[in-house]
Amino acid sequence: MTALLTMEELRKQRPDEPDRTLFSEMTAEIAAGDRVALLGGSGQGKSTLLRIFALLEAADGGRLLLDGKEARTYAEPREWRRQVCYVAQQPVMLPGSVEDNLRAASSLHGTPFDEALARRLMEAVGLADIGWRRAAADLSGGEKQRTALVRALLLKPRLLLLDEVTASLDPGSKDAVEALLDDWSAQEGAACLWVTHDLVQAAEHCRTVWFMAEGRLLEVAEADAFFREPATEQGRRFVRPDAEGRTAGRSEAVAEMKPEAGPTRTAGAKLEEGPGPVEGAKQAGMGAGVEGGAHT
Template sequence: MDVWKYRHLESGTVPTLQQISASVENGSLITLVGPSGAGKSTLLWLLNRLEDPDRGEIRLRGRSIKEIDVLGLRREVGLVLQQPVMLPGTVKDNILYGPRLKGAGEREVDAAQLLSDVGLSPSLLDRDAGKLSGGQRQRVALARTLANRPRVLLLDEVTSSLDPQSTARIENLIIRLNREKNITVLWVTHNLKQALRVGREAWILVDGKLVEAGTLPGVFLHPQNALAGAYISGKLEGVEEH
């Protein structure tokens, strides 16, 4: 079953995205790569309705996302930003924010376990979230999103501020959630080695266009599109290999 279908998406006065058409099967783990400004983050924003496309349609499980209550959509489709905003209050307040909106609380959601899952000490639960480091904020934002038990995860450079050990922990967590809970994942990264480690498929975006899509590692080893090949080989800007 396709969890997502989107057709002819365009966004922006000078379109950030141009005629993007694709589908995502339930349980997929797809990495999105491409030069800076290619439209990767914009695509995630559209899927979470932080923005709406100027043209085109996005369907979630056969239904236009414009027909779905925005809060309900964002509980099912969790978005973690590269530079997440912490809500006022403690780390625990942030993690429990979504569940409390649904009438749930500490009995239903183990905030301490979620912190441990993302590699943070439960001793941070009562810390002022506004005083966290950038790396801590990224991980708390992921825990906050996971507290809603999403069926889809949209990840935008979520390990960019983390050290290698913390990055590996997050990668392993996402892979496990994908395999064990069948959570669909779309993960934006500039790091091609990370894309290979975590993804089963990859989409390559260049200048707002989806120029190549396929399974890994084949799509990186034998790209069919010239722009995709130039990006993978490092002849276009915005690529990291480490």
């Protein structure tokens, strides 16, 4: 079966020092419906990789394919971005109201706005009571982050690129977003590539781990296997405290949680099936710089 997204020998030079490589030899694929945690220390290039996958930045080498079709052969990047949607770490609201943001995809593509689905999604992320006429710019950071996520989900992309999307959320909101993404993935069959520094979140909500270190994709593994026993020394150092007690993640909590296995579920509104995909939606409304995307 053809993978949904494939990268072959992807390479990126450092934007700040073009003669130095940020990462290279990156080869892996994402299957439809898979949930992949992209892990690694700060500055490895995780956000950069997501932006390359969203055609917002160009790779410096290698190939990127969707359904086996190379990115560079897409005459229209928005056709790619309609299917592969990036949710940025720093949410960017479009000018106008909350409703304008929620309607962005349908406005841009002339497709019907699924208000019932938008309301269900806003409720699921704990924003049922937020006024849709409020200026989006006035929302708090956490409200913007959740609104940006709902805006992305309304596109019904096949692959969600999630960049630390719960980083600025309180614990209750974080639980709600995690539960929503679990439900969404199960019901819509959407795949996720999820950058997170929260190893418990990765272990609970992702099936697969991609681990980046030293400018390479060092491990592609089942999440259970990765957290039980990383295959590389770098992976072991990443998930386990060192001699000084420093830890790159929350390995002890993960270790305690994993033997029982299986994702744990948190409370969240169950989504009902909407009337159908928002065909023709594009990512042009999904954040600053999206229109400036580049082919690999």
